[in-house]
Amino acid sequence: MKKQYVLGLDMGGTNSVLGVVDKEGKVVARASIKTQQYPEINDYVDALYHEAEQLVAPLGGFAAIRGIGAGVPNGNYYTGMIDGAMNLPWPHVPFAKLMSDRFGIPCTITNDANAAAMGEMIYGAAKGMKNFIMITLGTGVGSGIVIDGKVVYGHDGFAGELGHTIAVRGENARQCNCGRKGCLETYCSATGVARTAKEIVSSSTSATSLRSLDIDHITSYDVFKAAEAGDEVAKQIFDFTGTLLGQSLADFIAFSAPEAIFLFGGLTKSGHWIMEPIVKAMNENVLSLWQNKVKVQFSALNEADAAVLGASALAWE
């Protein structure tokens, strides 16, 4: 039996999606389980095994599977450990080993943003690029950095925490879950947009449709809908967000001189409302040699597939 498929796993705090991927990057079968339903890691791995068994049955069973690649929160490529993932039932586990042992197939892991970067490089808009940065704009801000065709893992496997570079310094900067102040993700994640909306709406008297919503539950999607309807305050919220992100991107460029920066995740649904201020601020703030030279694009992969595809790419290595 030729081993012509791999398994890709996208583990999220809520759902875990498992896909069987062929050499052309097609997800030929998929299943999903609820991550939080398994307080014991061995039960979770077992559940994945049973789902996989059914997926691979028509392909000739596990003999057709060359490897498993997993994108997991706080996953460390070097050690195979999940390390400090506070939104999982098992924040510290040797996940790659548990999977390899249960499946009898080698398993490699990385974090979700790195998996998205690999997916983009192999199957998406970064095809053929050797130097780019993937920024994921979801509940937090993550990043996967590709230099010379390879994802950067650094000395300890944790490189690429650009969501925790400091966007705003000083005592008045926003508190981050990481314990510090002013991290990029406190401003430029979907959650950051909601915080900005709350701040701007409650501190001004400008007319805005956002005022009719429960101020503690405004979402970035509410702000998007308001901007689409012509709401000036909503546009101001995206301008503020995009300007801060663009300023930070300008600094990231000085580090690795990427050909392009890709944006991925929930906040990208805000389209040009977020993209325009990002590109403007990036070009206004970057060293002149890079002005108007670095592409900024939304990911070409659909969110449902990107992480599974990216993770699966690890298994071909």
Added chain:
Amino acid sequence: MKKQYVLGLDMGGTNSVLGVVDKEGKVVARASIKTQQYPEINDYVDALYHEAEQLVAPLGGFAAIRGIGAGVPNGNYYTGMIDGAMNLPWPHVPFAKLMSDRFGIPCTITNDANAAAMGEMIYGAAKGMKNFIMITLGTGVGSGIVIDGKVVYGHDGFAGELGHTIAVRGENARQCNCGRKGCLETYCSATGVARTAKEIVSSSTSATSLRSLDIDHITSYDVFKAAEAGDEVAKQIFDFTGTLLGQSLADFIAFSAPEAIFLFGGLTKSGHWIMEPIVKAMNENVLSLWQNKVKVQFSALNEADAAVLGASALAWE
């Protein structure tokens, strides 16, 4: 004749040092010329050729030389061009090609900070390290980033401009020669220390020995001598400088998760006065997973040899 030597060139705005380097990294012969004495690039290359001819004569002539590596201001590894080096008589020239043609030996170039990083990796304190960052603290602030054992050049060859990441945002930030405001090098270079000294001395009435100097010509070395003599204002100047640099290093760590950061150049002569606030601010500002884990060290190479050695390493590739 075995080709067992290489030539390393360290081109500065004032002096250009040429060294013959053996496989063990020993500079077996060296010469230097005055860069500004040659308004024509061909005359400069000729002068280097004649110096080299004398250096290699005892070794059997150019037949013993395998290649030439040069660390030059704004040198581009990919294109072999000097590109926008405003402190040279020839800011834009195809330097690698001119050298290769004149010497009949392949020549590879990079910028000075990358050359220092290579020197440190092959002959200095970074021996055996695969992930580190070299920060050069001279007239400006430069950087050479090593990831996975290789210097990062990026898409266009200009990666690693960390001196031009923004350390201080806003209208009141210092003006940089690059046309923007708040760049790290306006605060943390030797020149930046002099600017800080001028600002602090002229805006306060504190007793300080620096007040007896010509305020427009205080140097970082003056500040060092004052700190050594117990001057509190001098210590405050280093605290300010080191704190800003440490904050920036914390962000650089989030990018590439280096094992160590090396500091090189004139300002490192200030020893613990600059090192202590750097390390303190870095650890106070970095994401907790890296706290007290990333080494900060002064370069182990003497300044006279580091760039020649680093540049020469290019020629072995």
